[in-house]
Amino acid sequence: MNKITARDVNVFYGSKQALFDVSINIQEKEVTALIGPSGCGKSTFLRCMNRMNDVIDICRVEGSIKMDDLELNSNKLDVVRLRENVGMVFQKPNPFPKTIYENIAYGPTIHGLAQSKEEMDQIVETSLKKAALWNEVKDRLDEIGTGLSGGQQQRLCIARAISVSPEVILMDEPCSALDPIATAQIEELIDDLKKEHTIVIVTHSMSQAARVSQKTGFFHLGKLIEFGETEKIFKNPDNQQTQDYITGRFG
């Protein structure tokens, strides 16, 4: 089933066009990887799915991006509700300079998801467990989040993202600052999260895209060049540009 359906999406930064007629179907409860050379528009496209481009003054988005039947690119959209439903994890772990507990509780609090302290405790525990961080931090929830290791901070950010039970999680190079073990933990987590969430991940690691995703989209110069089953893309892509890119022949 399609979770997100983009049709003819064009994005401009001022007069400079960054995306050209991008159409894509993101499947529900699957991991979709977006790959492509630097500056090809991956992050721009990712930001279309939670309206993060709104915060960039000169940015203008045209076309249709639907989540289920809801048009995301509409000025009537409740952006706060959308962001509750579409979580995001960034390249650099960015926990708030608050306690581990408060990092997780922040979202549920502003969205009013817990009626009592017990309920909030439960949300914090569940989120940390889902993010495979609980065992490492359960005895120090009142310690500052920024004091964790990079890999732990990234899992904390994932826990924070899932604390509001979003249907979609967007990840922009979530492992680029992590060591192989922390990366493996995040990848294992992604595998697990896809049972309940739809995940879109931007990555520069071809092997990571191959490992974690079911579908892969290759962007080049603002265009979606090829989109399909991950296995097909990495074994035998249809497009020569895709093949040149994934095999390191670009330029």
Added chain:
Amino acid sequence: MSEKPHIVKSYEEQLQLLKDTIIKMGAGVEKQLEQSIQSATKKDLSLAEKTIKDDETIDRFEVNIEEQVVNLIALRQPMAIDLRETVVALKISSDLERIGDLAKNISKRLISVGVDLPTEIVKNLEIAGLKAAKQVNSVLNSYLHRDKAVAESVWNSDEEIDQITNVNMEAAVKHLEKNKSDIKKVTQLLFVLKNIERIGDHATNVAEQTYFLITGEYLEGDRPKA
């Protein structure tokens, strides 16, 4: 070849070395095969001896290719066409090694029966042997030039060797019925004929692999069988 070179030159060189090694190994195997047949047709058992000796070189090629492949996978994580290039090299080298073994086995058997052999059987052996050698040569060319049409035609003509083998074995048995004292020689020659057929099978495997390498798809349908 439409493929652009890799940005990382040493990677490009490693893949090129792998291809070159396959071609060298293939050329060695072809020579082995020809020599083993010629030792019967030219009545020159030194060629058979040489074939047996050359097999060590072929075995070393196989080990070398395996090392190259493991290194590429471990250190380069090849994708798409490069992944096929790497995996296919491993499979082709093992088929080539088998062809070398079979040529060696043919040579051993020919040495054991000597050069005084029934003319008609040797003639048939030559026909089948040349056919098999041509298959091996064509499939190596298809690998070298990335020519999928040639790979397909090798794949399609495996049946011919199978048929030739059947006819030749029947003829050998007929000869035996009339010349009972030739039993030892003919038995060995039957194995030789069978080995040639199996060489054809391995050439067909290489054709399948080469086709997959070029297209990323498997040859459709059952392998033609006589």
